[in-house]
Amino acid sequence: MSKFLCKTLLQVRHLTTISPYSKLRCVQSLHFNYSTVASDSHSFTVSYLINSCSLSPESASSASKLVSFISPEKPDLVISFFKNHGFSIANISFIIWKYPRVLLSNPNGTLLPKLEFLYTRGASSSEVTKIISKAPKILMRSVDEHLVPAFDFLKGYLGSNERTIASIKRFPSIIADIHQKQLSGSVRMLLDAGVPEARVMFFLFYQPRMFTMALDRFREILEDVKKMGFDPSKSSFVQAVFAIRAMSKSTWVRKLGIYKRWGLSEEQILAAFRSHPWCMTLSEEKIMLAMDFFVNKLGWETAAIVRSPLLLSLSLKKRIIPRASVLLFLFQKGLTTKKTMLVKPYMYTETQFLEKFVRPHLKEAPQLSKLYRENVDRGIIDYEI
Numbered sequence: 601m602s603k604f605l606c607k608t609l610l611q612v613r614h615l616t617t618i619s620p621y622s623k624l625r626c627v628q629s630l631h632f633n634y635s636t637v638a639s640d641s642h643s644f645t646v647s648y649l650i651n652s653c654s655l656s657p658e659s660a661s662s663a664s665k666l667v668s669f670i671s672p673e674k675p676d677l678v679i680s681f682f683k684n685h686g687f688s689i690a691n692i693s694f695i696i697w698k699y700p701r702v703l704l705s706n707p708n709g710t711l712l713p714k715l716e717f718l719y720t721r722g723a724s725s726s727e728v729t730k731i732i733s734k735a736p737k738i739l740m741r742s743v744d745e746h747l748v749p750a751f752d753f754l755k756g757y758l759g760s761n762e763r764t765i766a767s768i769k770r771f772p773s774i775i776a777d778i779h780q781k782q783l784s785g786s787v788r789m790l791l792d793a794g795v796p797e798a799r800v801m802f803f804l805f806y807q808p809r810m811f812t813m814a815l816d817r818f819r820e821i822l823e824d825v826k827k828m829g830f831d832p833s834k835s836s837f838v839q840a841v842f843a844i845r846a847m848s849k850s851t852w853v854r855k856l857g858i859y860k861r862w863g864l865s866e867e868q869i870l871a872a873f874r875s876h877p878w879c880m881t882l883s884e885e886k887i888m889l890a891m892d893f894f895v896n897k898l899g900w901e902t903a904a905i906v907r908s909p910l911l912l913s914l915s916l917k918k919r920i921i922p923r924a925s926v927l928l929f930l931f932q933k934g935l936t937t938k939k940t941m942l943v944k945p946y947m948y949t950e951t952q953f954l955e956k957f958v959r960p961h962l963k964e965a966p967q968l969s970k971l972y973r974e975n976v977d978r979g980i981i982d983y984e985i
Contacts (some may be wrong), residue, residue: 608725644670649700668909674704680983681707685715686725691733696734705739713743713919721751722761727769735772750778751848757804771808779812786811786818790841793822794832800891803838822844828870839877844883862891862902872909879909889916898924900942908943920946922975926957929971935961 628984643803645668649660652675669675682692705711718728732738741747754774756765768775790800804811821844830837844852859869872879882890890912894900905911914920923945930936936957958968 642668645777648672648675650874652676655697655698663697667700667703669704676704677707678711680702681711684759687733688958691729694733695736695739699740702736711739712933714739714741714747714841714864717743717747717751718765721765723765723769725953727765728854731768731772731775734778735776735833737773738778739777745773750775753783754778754808755777757783757801763805767805767808767887769804771812774808774812782813782815782818783811785815786813788816789819789822790838790873793826793837794936796833799835799838801844807842810845813845818845829874834879836874840873843873843877843881855884857882858887859891859906862895864902865908868903868906875907875910876913879912882912887912892921893920893924898928898941904942908947911943911946914946918976922972923953923957925970925975926972929965929968930961935964935966 642664644965646657646660648669649655649663650657652672653660657662657852679692682695687695702776704712715732716729719725723731738747751764754767758764758767787800788805791797818841819840824844825837825840826832827838830840836969847855855868856866859872860866891902891905893916894901894911896904911920924941927941927945928937930940931941945957948956954972960974961968
């Protein structure tokens with residue numbers, strides 16, 4: 601027994617007198633192994649995100665900071681799950697780009713219940729695919745703690761599963777990010793401002809995004825719209841609220857500046873906005889192109905355009921230019937007057953336009969139909985007034 605104890609003590613003494621350099625080599629070896637594993641994991645994750653998820657190298661590198669794995673088994677199951685439920689490669693890529701950690705989810709335990717929730721509320725398979733693809737945050741939400749209460753709250757206003765799903769399809773993020781106080785507060789403010797309840801519900805159905813802003817900002821916009829002279833009983837009041845809500849204050853000022861470049865006063869611009877609020881939601885490029893075409897190509901006065909601001913919202917390529925080409929051709933041939941060429945022809949339906957300006961002149965100008973169709977396809981005008 602004493603021999604055994606002596607031998608053990610000698611071994612312990614030997615271990616405690618190991619050179620510090622040996623200890624350092626041991627630590628370095630452990631650190632090297634850990635770093636190698638971490639590096640291999642990162643490389644594999646980035647490679648997988650690029651090759652299996654169709655992410656760009658930059659997006660894959662960014663996503664790899666949020667998710668990491670060293671084998672494809674678990675992410676393969678997630679990708680197979682999405683494919684089996686009708687998601688395209690582009691859909692899957694977007695979902696993973698937004699929420700990389702979804703690759704580590706349990707497909708049947710975590711993901712499937714979110715899809716089944718929407719199925720049971722009346723959404724079709726293709727509708728669920730579109731909703732999830734546009735708002736993948738839904739996959740991160742608890743069914744019982746978030747999705748069910750959010751859906752039921754929205755349904756309380758819209759009245760049925762069918763209408764609620766239809767509203768969610770228009771703005772899927774509302775089910776993922778709904779704030780009940782914001783939505784109910786926005787509804788209450790509109791009603792208190794004098795907007796008819798039916799119109800409020802109409803806009804909640806068709807433009808649910810409008811009801812997701814901070815209440816202080818919503819209140820401020822309502823006050824601005826009232827000061828501009830909008831009548832709360834008319835649909836243009838809520839349209840104006842939506843239009844202003846859709847842009848920052850700096851963007852609003854910038855768009856005012858674009859219209860002013862064409863010699864319009866702020867009073868004229870606001871009059872156009874009261875007539876057709878969507879004229880301020882157009883992109884800056886669209887405003888410039890439309891104004892340039894009407895003023896420089898057709899020779900219109902800017903005042904004539906803002907009296908009918910709906911013109912600016914119409915498609916230049918598919919509607920304005922093809923019709924202008926026909927009207928200019930007729931004018932040059934003496935088959936119409938300059939006055940006839942203003943505003944109304946662009947407001948007609950296509951059938952009405954063809955009946956009034958193309959078919960009656962086919963005997964004198966058989967090429968007119970071809971001219972119209974070619975310009976619908978090309979969106980280019982070859983005539984000047």
